[in-house]
Amino acid sequence: MERRPTIIDVARKAGVSKSTVSLVLQNSPSVREQTRQQVRDAMAEIGYVYNRAAANLRSAGAGLIGLVINDLRNPFFTEFATSLQMALSARGFATVVANTDEDPRLQAQVIAAMIEHGVSALIISPAYADGDGAFDAIARAGIPTMQVLRKVDARVELFPFAAPDYLAGSRIATAHLLDGKARRIAFVGGLEGRSVTQERMAGYLEVLKSAGMPPLTLFGRSSRSFGRDVARRLAQEHPEVDAVVCFNDLVALGLIAGCAEIGRPVGGAGLRVVGFDDIEECSQIWPSLSSVRCGIAGFGEAIAATILGWLEDGRVPPPESRTAVQLMIRDSSALSPAPRPGSPRHAEPEVPS
Amino acid sequence: MERRPTIIDVARKAGVSKSTVSLVLQNSPSVREQTRQQVRDAMAEIGYVYNRAAANLRSAGAGLIGLVINDLRNPFFTEFATSLQMALSARGFATVVANTDEDPRLQAQVIAAMIEHGVSALIISPAYADGDGAFDAIARAGIPTMQVLRKVDARVELFPFAAPDYLAGSRIATAHLLDGKARRIAFVGGLEGRSVTQERMAGYLEVLKSAGMPPLTLFGRSSRSFGRDVARRLAQEHPEVDAVVCFNDLVALGLIAGCAEIGRPVGGAGLRVVGFDDIEECSQIWPSLSSVRCGIAGFGEAIAATILGWLEDGRVPPPESRTAVQLMIRDSSALSPAPRPGSPRHAEPEVPS
DNA sequence: CTGAAAGCGCTTACAG
């Protein structure tokens, strides 16, 4: 654990000046091939490792990108963060991440820390409400920053916003249910007043309105347990509801679990449900869950490309951009019940009276 | 986006020397309170932000911890990474993370990048097989490093290892099934020969042996889809199996989905299953899944404390440590079928013939 | 208690 070798050690070993070593490090064409090789050999021999911190001090750009996420344990965000991180890594950038658990104070704190660490750019899926002026701090520091998935700060010229097209998603989900002759469609989950909730609900409201069908919304935490509770509430308080658009897959998954619990069938002649996000689990459960695919892995990669384009080529992202979504129709919203391979025909459990 | 102010700017503004500013930054007691306040005011006024990279160049310890994970999309690892990151953040350390997707080459690459970035320590849940001598590179760089969850490098003196007590977990899970009068218990999932598989299987084998019951193991990827496939295989090829210990929750969840698909009941008189890890989903599905709780959030926090103890107080972690696990008994392994609130009594679907 | 100076490991003009 003694001192790490520096370019001076390398230079001494290779018999050149330290400038030459630096040029080799940067693959400058103005170093003779033979010299380059000598330097390389010397580096290998003494176990030299490049010190980025020192380099960045003189030039710029730490090669560090900050990623701030409101709920990293939610598989939707996990997938986003992971694909983004891997894409950045492939382009030579390291990612420092922080989960804020929807806490604006924590968010301000981790952002300040990242700025101190000299991140070259910031990608933020923000907590609602910018408690301690975190975005102002970023603006002062002049760090290229994108808001993703949720828009919290209105200054999109400064903090460009990108997200999947939630509105279109809820439109096609609702239309799909309506096509299936649903008589009453509810919207379940999402906290009232939040931008994503509003968008994911807007398409639902719009489609219902043009069909002359009254809306029914049950707001709540976007969690499995809320979805599970809703299964019971729906059966007891709104038995006429025969289809539901969920705020996200977690709610939908909880709802399906809740239906199983109370013995209410899902899909076919039972309650038809569609989720939102299309996390991996949707296709792996039974009955499988229909969902609005946001292509979040591809979205993460696109964001990586966007931010690097900004950083490296000065291509400022558009103030607001939306990526296409797609409805994945599966058992939970199919008109005929899910087939049960292995069992010739299966009696559906009766709906609780 | 002009030049960020430095301590020199602060010093000029406050009318002191830059050393004084530096001392204020470090909360040195040798600065008069009044001076300290002047400096603080100056910093606030000109929007100074501390530059850690520069500081670390002179002293040591970037305040950056590297976290390398073999499969960040798996909720078990997500939970670990998130709780670890949040604990580090609370202690003033930033976390740079990378997912390796079980790829030793990618792993070597991200580790090299982290070393260049000057991480003060590394926490690695490694891919199996250390392809490109990543651990050797760490040893050369002399960076405090822990192996967690999986032991891949045998040099535990150099790279201390910590994990939940998998062996005990599989022991209690198997014993629990046996207590419930299981006639034939299978072990499902996990790739043969890997250390974690071996440990999670060892307790199973041990308990079966002392009960004089022959083992049955079905190795495979630790995924939902493998579990789902197994449901069918079990019913067709091993109808005598009436209980199963799964390698992890994902396999168990897939198995339960597969059973639902083929109409085979789970828990009670049906197939009794217990998972491993106890991810959040276990208690949120229906029927709920029994599982070996590894307390992974607490484990993450403990690792944070351990690594910081090493870094800050020189307390080298023990070569190998194990944390206690606990069996969570739920519907999937209960002897009586899960109650269905709301539906007075419910006919179980028949097992496929 | 505060200031002047050297140095951390690199990069960047600028000479040669």
Added chain:
DNA sequence: CTGAAAGCGCTTACAG
């Protein structure tokens, strides 16, 4: 093509 020098923004003895 390569070397000597200055400087990036801090910290750290060392004087005063």
